[in-house]
Amino acid sequence: RARSPAPLPPAVGHAVLAINGLEVNGRFTADGRDVLEYLSSAANFPVAIRFGRPRLSSYEKLMLASMFHSLFAIGSQLSPEPGSSGIEMLETDTFKLHCYQTLTGIKFVVLADPRQAGIDSLLRKIYEIYSDFALKNPFYSLEMPIRCELFDQHLKLALEVAEKAGPFGPGL
């Protein structure tokens, strides 16, 4: 089942994410053209513009990851029960954040639709993919960003399988 996002009207704080299906990053389209120039030329019309919340920069991603790291630790410190782990699942009205910490302290975090099922098995699958295609890769140095093609391919596949399961689905 293909799920296409419903087109959103522009709102305060939103940015242009795509024009005519072409991804936009900041001021420039994926093929390096200026967005405003592209829109001012009549030859490009009609245009379909997709609006949405601006994407996070890699700097912001790093900042949020370190923030979650401390929230995870405080969550276990404030526990009213002994022997609690950190935050495993965080729920908001628009998404659910699932976190899986391995015995060696690596955290895998997945943001999903609140109704999406099978995230726990997806997290374990991602750990498996990480072990098989990043850790066992002799060219991968530990605790550095993962740039392995096989890892990316298998990760994408696992996400597609989990996505197909959909809400209330059986999972992987």
Place this chain on the structure above:
Amino acid sequence: MTVHNLYLFDRNGVCLHYSEWNRKKQAGISKEEEYKLMYGMLFSIRSFVSKMSPLDMKDGFLAFQTSKYKLHYYETPTGLKVVMNTDLGVGNIRDVLHQIYSYIYVEYVVKNPLCSLNEPIQSELFCSKLDSFVRSLPFFSARAG
């Protein structure tokens, strides 16, 4: 199923009320420090969640759970925050937290001229009403005490 404890914060981060029912582990710091840590964590979670969200949010942060407990969060438009820790078997209790605000806080604190807002609640009536309300909740087990 059981309720562990409940925190009530005002919009400036002052802990107005704290009570506990079945708490087996203390945080190992003074209560004042614990309130500050809890408020700080919620403050950061709120900003974290609003940055992470793929869509614009309405209610925002609702709850989180660890392997041992679940924290439920409810915030009124005036910035009053109700935080309840329960065990993992409890589902969405947003309406219960809203009832604590509207039936107990508003009735016995806001409408009480002797209770000053924005400082810890001294009213015994409020404390006993809150205690009996929480004890009567369907997920407050009888063995907990």
